[in-house]
Amino acid sequence: MRIVELSGGVGGARLAVGLDRIPDVELTVVVNIGDDEVIQGFHVSPDLDTVIYTLAGIQGPEGWGRAGDTFVTNTELARFGIDNTFQLGDLDLALNMTRTQRLGAGEPLSKIMSDIARSFGVESHVLPASDDRIETRLLNDQGEWLGFQEYFVIRQHRDVIKEVVYDGDDRATPAPGVMEAIERADQVVIGPSNPPLSIWPVLAIPGVRDAVESHPAVTAISPLIGGKALKGPAASVMASLGLPPGIEGVLEAYEGVVDRLIVDHADQAHAGREGEVEVTAAETMIKEPERAEALARLLLGI
Ligand code: GDP
Ligand code: CA
Numbered sequence: 001m002r003i004v005e006l007s008g009g010v011g012g013a014r015l016a017v018g019l020d021r022i023p024d025v026e027l028t029v030v031v032n033i034g035d036d037e038v039i040q041g042f043h044v045s046p047d048l049d050t051v052i053y054t055l056a057g058i059q060g061p062e063g064w065g066r067a068g069d070t071f072v073t074n075t076e077l078a079r080f081g082i083d084n085t086f087q088l089g090d091l092d093l094a095l096n097m098t099r100t101q102r103l104g105a106g107e108p109l110s111k112i113m114s115d116i117a118r119s120f121g122v123e124s125h126v127l128p129a130s131d132d133r134i135e136t137r138l139l140n141d142q143g144e145w146l147g148f149q150e151y152f153v154i155r156q157h158r159d160v161i162k163e164v165v166y167d168g169d170d171r172a173t174p175a176p177g178v179m180e181a182i183e184r185a186d187q188v189v190i191g192p193s194n195p196p197l198s199i200w201p202v203l204a205i206p207g208v209r210d211a212v213e214s215h216p217a218v219t220a221i222s223p224l225i226g227g228k229a230l231k232g233p234a235a236s237v238m239a240s241l242g243l244p245p246g247i248e249g250v251l252e253a254y255e256g257v258v259d260r261l262i263v264d265h266a267d268q269a270h271a272g273r274e275g276e277v278e279v280t281a282a283e284t285m286i287k288e289p290e291r292a293e294a295l296a297r298l299l300l301g302i
Contacts, residue, residue, distance in 0.1 A: 002102035004185040008032045008198025009047040012191030013054035020124045020291025027124040028181040034136035035062040040242035042096040056120035066091045086153045098282040110175040132172035139163040157233040169204040182211045190220035195253035219260040227267035
């Protein structure tokens with residue numbers, strides 16, 4: 001079975017683990033690059049790295065970075081008066097150095113990440129949504145435009161967000177393999193990721209939304225459980241962008257895109273038909289790989 005998953009970081013990575021554990025599944029994860037930025041001179045790709053580390057089973061305790069990493073270099077930066085709020089671990093730095101060096105030599109991100117994934121023993125295909133740069137930028141209620149990591153890490157997603165843009169999206173093309181994977185997929189799955197901050201930037205790349213919309217079997221997993229995000233600003237950003245609260249907001253965020261939405265048991269009051277979309281309730285807390293696999297099996301009907 002060929003499956004494509006669209007993913008942000010932690011939530012999408014967890015679902016990818018579940019899909020990856022099923023022997024008959026050939027998985028391609030198409031990952032958001034709107035969070036990519038240059039930090040301390042390095043090109044960081046937080047969502048791609050989270051997906052690869054999680055598939056390799058070596059992710060950090062919060063879901064990002066690497067398990068058992070140390071922060072010696074990051075701490076030392078303070079000596080030179082450098083803002084080191086964005087924490088780059090020592091092991092994580094090696095990956096970031098490799099990526100930055102190879103990008104500087106002109107190699108495409110997709111090729112670099114596929115080599116990096118292989119070096120960790122990851123067999124599923126992990127593709128950046130594009131080899132071009134796309135930068136998520138956010139307008140707060142004070143009229144200031146913020147870069148993604150400035151908003152998310154430095155200001156700890158406290159700003160009220162009124163508008164989101166994905167700079168460069170109109171000039172970007174899907175990375176090699178993305179369109180082919182979607183067109184050949186038996187199912188397209190949208191992971192439990194933040195819709196405006198992780199999935200919309202993928203859909204914004206010309207051609208991708210059309211390909212997903214015209215695919216006959218597209219299912220999203222709700223990132224909201226009982227109206228709340230497990231972590232992070234999904235609920236607050238969706239609300240301040242004008243989406244209705246809870247599952248209604250998730251349905252509106254993916255209007256015209258999905259055929260099916262899987263919500264948590266906590267939201268089973270929504271199960272049934274909502275317009276064109278079939279809503280099903282299931283266990284969607286999938287931190288443990290066994291639970292992620294159970295959800296993946298339910299998703300694929302096996
Ligand atoms: P990132 O990790 O910051 O890139 O963010 P994501 O795009 O992965 O979105 C985080 C969202 O994932 C939050 O809204 C969480 O509620 C959701 N999430 C994380 N883990 C899980 C999970 O196990 N189940 C479900 N349903 N949602 C999850
Ligand atoms: Ca992210």
